[in-house]
Amino acid sequence: MDDSKAIFLKDATVNAADGDQRAFINKALGGYYTNRDLQKARYRDWERARDAASMAKWSAVNDLANVLEKFVSNFERNGGVVHWARDAEEARVIILKIAEDVKAKAIVKSKCMTTEEIHLNDALEKAGYGVVESDLGEFIQQLRGEAPYHFVFPCMHVKREAISELFTKHLGTAPTDSPEELTMIARRHLRQLYIDADIGITGANFLVAETGQISITENEGNARLTAALPRIHIALSGIEKVVNHLDDLSVLLPMLATAGAGQPMTCYNTLYSGPRKKGECDGPEEFHLVLMDNARTRILADPEQRDSLHCIRCGACLNVCPIFKNIGGLAYGTTYQGPIGSVITPHLRGLKQWNHLSAASSLCGACTDACPVRIDLHHHLLRNRRNASKESPTLFDLAFHHGFTFVIKRPWLFALGGRIFRATLPLLQKLPLPYMGAWMKTRDLPKAPAQSFRDQWKNQNV
Amino acid sequence: MSDARSDIFARIREALKVKAPKPHLKGDGAPGKTSTVAKPWLPDGGETAEDSLTILAEQLAKLKAVLIRVPDHASAAKAVAELSVSKNWKKVAYHGHDLLRPVAAALTCENWEADASFDKQRLEGCDAGITTCESIVAQLGSILVSSTSSGGRALSILPHVHVVIAETSQVVPDLGAALALVKARHGTDMPSMLSFITGPSRTGDIERILVLGAHGPKELFLILVG
Ligand code: SF4
Secondary structure, three states, X not given: OOHHHHHHHHHHXXXXXXXXXXXXXXXXXXXXXXXXXXXXXXXXXXXXXXXXXXXXXXXXXXXXXXXXHHHHHHHHHOOOEEEEEOOHHHHHHHHHHXXXXXXXXXXXXXXXXXXXXXXXXHHHHHOOOEEEEOOHHHHHHHXXXXXXXXXXXXXXXXXXXXXXXXXXXXXXOOOOXXXXXXXXXXXXXXXXXXXXXXXXXXXXOEEEXXXXXXXXXXXXXXXXXXXXXXXXXXXXXXXXXXXOOHHHHHHHHHHHHXXXXXXXXXXXXXXXXXXXXXXXXXXXXXXXEXXXXXXXXXXXXXXXXXXHHHOOOOOHHXXXXXXXXXXXXXXXXXXXXXXHHHHHHHHHHOHHHHOHHHHOOOOOOHHHHXXXXXXXXXXXXXXXXXXXXXXXXXXXXXXXXXXXXXXXXOHHHHHHHHHXXXXXXXXXXXXXXXXXXXXXXXXXXXXXXXXXXXXXXXXXXX | OOOHHHHHHHHHHHHOOOOOOXXXXXXXXXXXXXXXXXXXXXXXXXXXXXXXHHHHHHHXXXXXXXXXXXXXXXXXXXXXXXXXXXXXXXXXXXXXXXXOHHHHHOOOOEEEEOOOOOOHHHHHOOOEEEEOOOEEEOOOOEEEEEOOOOOOOOOOOOOOEEXXXXXXXXXXXXXXXHHHHHHHHHOOOOOOEEEEEOOOOEEXXXXXXXXXXXXXXXXXXXXXXX
């Protein structure tokens, strides 16, 4: 068994049995369900809004070369600098080079999953730069030395007592059990850091081809500060974030907020077209945008799953996923958790090592229903399973496939097999079955019917 | 070594040689090129100006932003002066704009034009920032500020309180209309930052419990003239 799978199975089993933690997560998500439904009800037709959102992304992704080219030429006209990275390593090198060129002393970051994807903090720290995460959830996770639990709600699994302890330990503040007080501690601590930092690093939610602007969505105002006060602004984005028109945002921004967090609109949705312009009093002197592929073109090359590039990272599919809610975000061991993570991680990191995530699903389809851009998530999980067994079938796959084909082609053998199976079913209950151990531990086999289906059919139709 | 840019474009072109099917839609297609295309399936922003103002008031209340309606600019200045006293503001920075100078003149506390002499440390130490805005979106309760209409990037985000002074004629029904207005007004010469502000800064990162004033302003006042 591959390492990633073994670790996943172990963590998932432990977490699924942790009733307290599961209840905590369910309670935390309770408010989200209520608010999401209230906000969705304000849409005069949510399904048609989903159509528009999915078409906005579809038309950009399926014409990616042209739309990206248009974006870049408009972006450069506004005075920003574009850098291209084929993979994570190239992106890290580019960002490190900028930090070196400007002799950075302090770096402040706002939440950006793409930087998690390339493990940017590790690279910057190794090179001797101090980096501080400014999003409250990311700040807490950084102090904990832990990856985000959920790519929109990074520390939703951490109880307030633990956060209070963490702050006491690292910031020397007095213990408190008030979320408000805890938030204010972080607020006070970070304010001077924005002012002192020479580089601000952000992500991008959308790249608008028509105007050459990047759009950043956030609630706290930390990205606004990160892109306002430091002398240099660096944004890292995947190439798939591009949309054609500014007006596409009139659909995508509200839907992102409603689907993902149950809000009418996220608190700050900001468009940046470049560095400080002549006549403006503040803002960065330089604006660097790193556009990264890192396996996105591999997903693009798979027309069946190309739509997974439509993802706007709202997090709705995680919030409704029974697997996510039972095993928790950390068990995935991926940058992107939940259904979308299970779909794309095999493309990013290898199908053989990460296919087990696609197997860990009840295929209930809650994710597909929740997705504001209509990504066919649960069918993609099936497609990953199919592709994996095609690409590197296990012995069990082979034996089962050939055995089944052999039997099904011989009706008499099939009938005989059925008869034997029905007769021995009560016995099987008592035997330790190979491959079935985990399943059988908590389940009983059903009673065998007296007659096979084929016999019942025949008798009824006489 | 061929450069990364051409490599990435080559990969994209290669990948797109195989077409993907269109998504299964239930209604009509994507939003159009022009923002005047109505989107009768999004949240309502109001048919008439009066409807829009009603929706705006509801949205702002839900967002815990404070709407103060006044008949004229003199009353706006008075309202801000009263706020500064009741909230005990000691230092206030404002955007250098003809409509805001009289507002600042009516203040009794220390105040200065933030964009005239930008100083981030001084701005950090102030209680409130006063700005104008580009437009206001009734549908969502969003206020659109920009680096040109709002005294740069920091004034509307760094002080603990943000006060926006606007006229009722700046209220537009929905986000599409606000974006269309941005294009009409700025064309290819956009302000380097445009930000839709929807309520005071907030976070739910601790146990998903809502806390206002995460990093940006804890309080947001919209003073609407007319
Ligand atoms: S796959 Fe859909 S639901 Fe999941 S995060 Fe992406 S956009 Fe949201």
